[in-house]
């Protein structure tokens with residue numbers, strides 16, 4: 001996976017995309033002493049770091065640069081506020097105007113794309129979905145919003161969830177996404193009484 005640039009001064013390593021971030025190109029230069037930079041190159045993030053960094057120190061340095069750049073993306077910087085705004089629009093369109101009390105990105109959901117607590121009307125969306133197209137995020141939001149009306153995956157629930165025209169397509173997309181990432185996504189996404197179930201890690 002690693003290759004060395006012809007100059008011999010910069011080592012380049014390409015890290016494949018992970019659940020919560022795109023492909024990352026790490027360029028380690030002997031001319032860099034302390035500082036690092038990160039920028040987008042298409043859908044890839046390129047980070048430049050001092051070559052002297054090794055092991056864990058290097059990992060932390062790279063992760064920090066990548067995280068900071070990801071947080072600068074408009075849809076990420078706007079964060080929960082824009083997610084909540086989008087959910088409100090979708091609730092009007094598809095969920096009979098039934099709104100969530102809060103909608104936020106979370107990074108600690110590893111076996112679910114999103115979850116809903118009907119009692120407290122809270123919706124949480126896995127931050128790994130930030131990499132997905134907007135229509136997929138919309139479909140996921142509509143699914144969770146529908147749980148505010150119907151907690152179970154009943155026919156009545158699907159009548160609401162499938163008002164989003166790309167719900168089926170979204171499910172297929174996410175199946176492939178999970179497969180590509182080697183994830184096992186569980187069926188349950190409703191938390192009773194607002195408490196996380198035992199299956200959440």
Ligand SMILES: [Zn+2]
Pocket residue numbers: 143147153188189190
């Ligand atoms: Zn569900």
